Amino acid sequence: MSHSAEDTDPGLPAGDDGETRRDFLTLATAALGVGGAALAVWPLIDSMNPAADTLALSTIEVDVKGVKPGQRITVKWRGKPVFIDHRTPEQIEKAQADDAAGLPDPQADKDRVKKPEWLVLVGVCTHLGCVPLGQKPSQPRGEFGGWFCPCHGSHYDFSGRIRKGPAPTNLEVPQYQFLNETTLRIG
């Protein structure tokens, strides 16, 4: 912002370093303008964040009384599928045994469940967001028996952990709690 001596208005007193009152005013005006514009634009940007009614829908309750061991159900939460898997004792045992199997994203099975027989996962592949297969008995479940993502071939195990393929992390466990023995609140 420094003007050369020639184009400095002779009517304006220049300091020792050649800076003038006009330089200060120009900078101050520009700063005020940029700050004001940013404040004015913020409501427009923030309006694109989730609205209050959208946020209000971010909790659901699920009754899992009818889900037998070995069955999996899918519920919709925040527009995404949530997998609820009623695991069998063998599956739990296998999942716990694989804690030491050299996992790409190491995590113990007990840290991924609240009750060992109930596994709750966000059913979105951590690679690029496809929904992995395996919720229905007729679908492929991959090499590790959990889920298999058809988009780019990620294999998940009985704990929903990534074992093979491009996905970088395990299937996400959403926040949830058991309201009673058979009712889950997700979110």
Next chain:
Amino acid sequence: MTAPSEPTRAAPTEGSPGMIGKAKDWIDYRMPIFSFMEHELHEYPTPKNLNYWWNFGSLAGIILVIMIATGIVLAMNYTPHIDHAFNSVERIMRDVNYGWLIRYIHMNGASMFFLVVYIHIFRGLYFGSYKPPRELLWWLGIVILLLMMMTAFMGYVLPWGQMSFWGATVITNLFSAIPWVGDAIVTWLWGGFAVDNPTLQRFFSLHYLLPFVIVGVVVLHLWALHVHGSNNPLGIDRKSEKDSIPFHPYYTIKDLYGLGVFLIFYMAIVFFAPNALGEPDNYIPANPLVTPAHIVPEWYLLPFYAILRSITFDIWFIEAKLLGVIAMFASIFILFLLPWLDFSKVRSARFRPIYKQLFWVFLVDCILLGLVGAKAPNDKVFPGIDNFEYVQLGQITTAYYFFHFLILMPLLAKFEPTRPLPESISEPVLGNRAEAGE
């Protein structure tokens, strides 16, 4: 707009080439955008005597940007369907982050846009900005006004309240006055047999489109402006460099100051009286079976609405309904003819003693027309006088509106004794200073 600059022309950097300067030069040589901006926004010679009435053009441009920015965000949350439109607007007001603010800025922005543009137009009327060589500039401005009216009308329909619905019904029914094909045209406008979902959807589509058409015409308006430059309060041409100052920084800073003052006014309405200019009935969902007791358009259309309703009599075989529509459209289209109706060589009212008075009479006439438009036709103007109703005041003021343009302007142009014009813009400016002993 500018001739391609010669290759050696330096980009307008502050003397130091540097990296940024070189990049500017590189771009400017291939597409002289920096030269263009330098030419049109910085050195652009502007009359040095512009007063604050010349702030309103740039203000209008800024409001257009505000309207488009807020409108784009509103459209993200709005649903153009008769079952959802009203509720989606209420959702914007209650649930969307800052939705209330964005909608109130947009809603009152329409009023502010018209307020600023009307001042801009009356500025042009007072100082003769429509006279040669600025007729095309004036025409383009009228086109913008017409586009604004269409856009505002269709925007008002979108919330799908009672006033939205019945305003849309009344205005589209204007076209039924056209002989023979009127009903077919109205059905075509509606896309059905009443204002209904197809109407709402096409109004939404056009309400989104037209502002960008306005932007295009504004570009033409500015292009036409920059050929001969701004008119000025003296209404005389610039004769030497002494009459001009560069646009930047002198008028950029003045426009910014005006913007600050204007935004205080605008935001005071947005924050403290956001519904003062609206109709409460529009917060009642549209009901095609019940018409509100009193339908009025937004304030900025009231004078034209008054002219529409003032024609209550047939002339020969032409029905009053059609005449009213013709009069309403004529009241705007007559502005196109103004450069020829007022052929006086003197632009500024400062040197036209009679026109200077009649300008204010005309302004009062327009305000009275607005008042008439807001009232029920058969209300009494003065409580004690029974046989003077608003419809009669509307007829008088409508007649005067056209009398002003069609009779007074040509007569004044021919017979008005004008005061002598100054030699140049700098003469009276410096002359007054000298008299004041500065």
